Amino acid sequence: MPRTSVLLLARGLGPGGMERLLVNQVRFGDRGAFDYSVAFVTEEKHHLVPEFEALGAPVHWLSGAGRPWPVHLERLLRRDGFDVVHTHSPLVASAVRPLARRLRPRPRLVYTEHNSWGAYRSPTRLANRWTYRLDDAQIAVSRAAYDSVPPGLRSRLEVLDHGIDLAAVRAHAEHRAEARERVGATDGQVVVGTVANFRPEKNYEGMVRIASEVLVDRPDVRFVSVGQGPLLGEIRSQVERAGLADRFECLGHQPDAPRLMAGFDVFVMTSHYEGLPVAFMEARALGLPVVTTAVGGLVDHVVDGVDGVLVSAGDDRAFVAALGRVLDDPDLRSSLAEASAARGDEFDARTVVRSIETRYR
Numbered sequence: 001m002p003r004t005s006v007l008l009l010a011r012g013l014g015p016g017g018m019e020r021l022l023v024n025q026v027r028f029g030d031r032g033a034f035d036y037s038v039a040f041v042t043e044e045k046h047h048l049v050p051e052f053e054a055l056g057a058p059v060h061w062l063s064g065a066g067r068p069w070p071v072h073l074e075r076l077l078r079r080d081g082f083d084v085v086h087t088h089s090p091l092v093a094s095a096v097r098p099l100a101r102r103l104r105p106r107p108r109l110v111y112t113e114h115n116s117w118g119a120y121r122s123p124t125r126l127a128n129r130w131t132y133r134l135d136d137a138q139i140a141v142s143r144a145a146y147d148s149v150p151p152g153l154r155s156r157l158e159v160l161d162h163g164i165d166l167a168a169v170r171a172h173a174e175h176r177a178e179a180r181e182r183v184g185a186t187d188g189q190v191v192v193g194t195v196a197n198f199r200p201e202k203n204y205e206g207m208v209r210i211a212s213e214v215l216v217d218r219p220d221v222r223f224v225s226v227g228q229g230p231l232l233g234e235i236r237s238q239v240e241r242a243g244l245a246d247r248f249e250c251l252g253h254q255p256d257a258p259r260l261m262a263g264f265d266v267f268v269m270t271s272h273y274e275g276l277p278v279a280f281m282e283a284r285a286l287g288l289p290v291v292t293t294a295v296g297g298l299v300d301h302v303v304d305g306v307d308g309v310l311v312s313a314g315d316d317r318a319f320v321a322a323l324g325r326v327l328d329d330p331d332l333r334s335s336l337a338e339a340s341a342a343r344g345d346e347f348d349a350r351t352v353v354r355s356i357e358t359r360y361r
Contacts, residue, residue: 004360005035007082007107009073009096011089012045013038013059015228015253016197017278018088018114019048021162024349026057028165030357039076041069041092047255070095077103084360086110090120094127097134110359113140113157116148116296119201119273129153137359141275142297160356161297162276163349169285170344172262179263183224184249190221190327193264195257195279196271198229203293206316207270208238211248213320214327221247221327226260228253258282266326266333271295272313287341289333291323301346307339 008022026036038052039060052059060076062069077085077100085100085107087093093111100107117125129150132138138157140146146159172179185191192214196202204225211223223244225235232252239248254260257279261267267283267290274296283290284301290308292298302308309326311319326333 003033003035004084005037005080005082006084006086006360007077007080008036008038009085009087009089009092010038010040011092012042013040013048013052014042014045014197015047015255015257018275019045020164020278021349022088023048023051023055024163024165025353025356026052026055028350028353030354031056034357034360037080037082039073041089047253070099074099074103077107081105082107084108084110086112086356086360088112088114090128091124093135094124094131097131101134108136108360109134110137110139111135113138113145113149114275115201116145116273116275117150118148139356139359143300144296145275160352161301161346162278162281163347163352164278164281164285166285166344166348169258169282172259173286174262175259176262179260181263183222183251183260183263185222185224185263188220190218190265191224191263192221192266192268192323192327193224193226193261194268194270195226195261195282196269196277197227198231198235200231201271201273202227202229203270203272203313204231204235205238206314206319207268208235208242208244208248209316210270210319210323211244212242213316214323215244215247218327223248224251224260224264225249226251226254226257258286261286261288264288266291266323268323269293269298270319274298276301281344281347284340284347285344287337287344289326289336289340291319291326293319301343303339306336307343308336 013019036057038057041062049059062072132153139160141162236250267288269292276297293313294310295313304310309322311322
């Protein structure tokens with residue numbers, strides 16, 4: 001069989017969850033049958049370029065030389081003649097679809113919906129809607145992402161849960177003591193942690209408000225956040241104003257975030273919108289009890305009260321109460337952790353990559 005050439009196309013290659021999924025696809029892909037290349041648009045989001053190059057995947061930055069990135073992309077497609085272009089951004093996909101359709105022979109187009117349409121700006125939703133039917137195959141990372149797409153556009157869309165490198169994440173559990181030292185946890189402290197980029201949909205403002213309530217009468221609790229993004233400075237200022245600087249640590253970007261998560265005792269997310277967060281999968285693999293808002297794919301993978309706790313998005317009071325129950329009841333925390341760990345095998349990247357490559361074929 002001839003080898004199939006695949007271009008993975010993203011807006012950026014920053015340290016976010018979606019980008020980590022692409023690294024895993026290249027790492028676990030069938031390299032005997034598929035040749036992977038990667039392209040991205042946003043220059044400042046290039047953190048993962050060395051990882052792709054170490055895996056032998058050529059990486060192309062499309063915004064150089066002062067020309068619009070679609071011009072560079074068209075030249076790349078004509079020169080390298082990819083069989084499949086798999087896009088992972090709605091805005092980028094909206095430009096790529098009509099461009100690729102003009103090529104002869106043309107690449108097949110695959111698109112992954114990583115979030116709910118409610119998280120997109122109006123121009124992005126409109127451009128996505130206009131061009132959506134030009135794809136040959138489409139994947140949604142969660143049932144919520146699928147349901148957010150207008151019904152008339154779902155004919156090629158199917159839900160496929162994504163995954164992580166389970167063995168690599170679970171190996172970090174051996175470094176729990178080191179991780180707790182790095183996040184500033186003292187003996188006996190309960191660490192409540194999250195890994196999420198500082199963007200509006202992650203609702204860090206709500207998390208700080210929740211932490212302010214939780215910490216009032218719990219001196220043994222410490223909050224830790226890992227991530228980067230445009231709101232990092234603003235949230236750090238909010239933490240300072242709330243008087244929480246010594247007990248709410250914003251660590252910023254950390255390239256080994258799963259290793260730090262091994263020092264957590266409870267994993268939390270207060271998001272307004274989600275697809276299926278990679279950090280949640282990593283928390284599962286590490287056997288962490290989870291308290292999260294009931295959004296996106298989290299609803300499909302948390303059984304409330306059994307392997308985690310679900311709270312309505314935007315309800316600070318309910319989140320404070322739910323988190324308080326988990327913090328105050330070590331037995332509950334232990335049972336949630338055990339059930340969470342038991343479900344970690346659901347997120348094996350190898351299985352997901354095989355399914356995606358089947359669709360390519």
